[in-house]
Amino acid sequence: MRILRRKNRPKDLPWKAEGGLSRRAYPDYATYVAHQQAKLARAGSFADYERDYRAALAARLPDVRGRSVLCLAARLGTEVRAFRDAGARAVGVDLNPGSKNTDVLPADFHRLPFRNAAFDAAFSNSLDHALDLAALAAETRRILSPGGIFIVEAVAGSEEGPGPGSYESFFWKRVGDLVGALEKLGWRPGRRVPFTFPWGGDQIVFV
Numbered sequence: 001m002r003i004l005r006r007k008n009r010p011k012d013l014p015w016k017a018e019g020g021l022s023r024r025a026y027p028d029y030a031t032y033v034a035h036q037q038a039k040l041a042r043a044g045s046f047a048d049y050e051r052d053y054r055a056a057l058a059a060r061l062p063d064v065r066g067r068s069v070l071c072l073a074a075r076l077g078t079e080v081r082a083f084r085d086a087g088a089r090a091v092g093v094d095l096n097p098g099s100k101n102t103d104v105l106p107a108d109f110h111r112l113p114f115r116n117a118a119f120d121a122a123f124s125n126s127l128d129h130a131l132d133l134a135a136l137a138a139e140t141r142r143i144l145s146p147g148g149i150f151i152v153e154a155v156a157g158s159e160e161g162p163g164p165g166s167y168e169s170f171f172w173k174r175v176g177d178l179v180g181a182l183e184k185l186g187w188r189p190g191r192r193v194p195f196t197f198p199w200g201g202d203q204i205v206f207v
């Protein structure tokens with residue numbers, strides 16, 4: 001068995017800060033992917049999360065009735081089902097959607113396996129698991145139809161809340177730092193609403 005030195009375990013890797021944003025310093029892309037894929041096996045039951053986040057998210061979404069929605073980093077698909085509850089047609093992608101998941105396809109949100117303009121909206125509550133925000137933002141824009149919206153649920157920043165846990169790869173001091181970074185990448189923030197469950201943060205609708 002290969003024993004990793006403490007400093008080489010992904011969760012012990014150092015963070016590199018650039019202004020209000022910071023990134024976990026993975027030695028290569030494969031280590032990032034393996035670290036992200038490992039999160040699911042470490043989690044317990046999702047029964048309560050499925051019931052409670054599905055209901056909370058469906059209740060706080062903007063009007064998505066009749067829209068096609070892609071959920072980025074959707075894990076087992078809780079948000080996909082919340083979007084369907086709200087009247088949308090939704091599907092998800094995740095690096096590790098578990099087995100026999102018909103709602104979430106295995107894919108990397110930095111390289112989406114969909115044609116241009118395939119969706120009316122995209123959603124993610126997992127931008128703190130990105131490695132390359134610019135690539136994610138460009139791919140999201142590519143798969144959205146003109147006028148499409150990107151709904152982001154962003155956890156409170158490290159100066160606003162508890163800060164990153166063991167699996168986050170990207171973080172911000174304040175949600176405003178993330179919003180500013182997405183603005184620089186061409187996204188215009190619209191409606192911004194705070195929420196407190198399953199963690200404190202803001203829901204922002206970008207166009």
Ligand SMILES: C[S@@+](CC[C@H](N)C(=O)[O-])C[C@H]1O[C@@H](n2cnc3c(N)ncnc32)[C@H](O)[C@@H]1O
Nearest residue numbers: 036073074075078094095096107108109126129
């Ligand atoms: C905090 S979990 C959130 C899952 C889901 N959104 C939910 O609320 O149940 C973060 C997820 O991001 C996924 N992930 C991390 N990096 C990814 C990437 N590059 N592409 C797609 N999914 C990724 C992980 O596999 C994990 O399921």
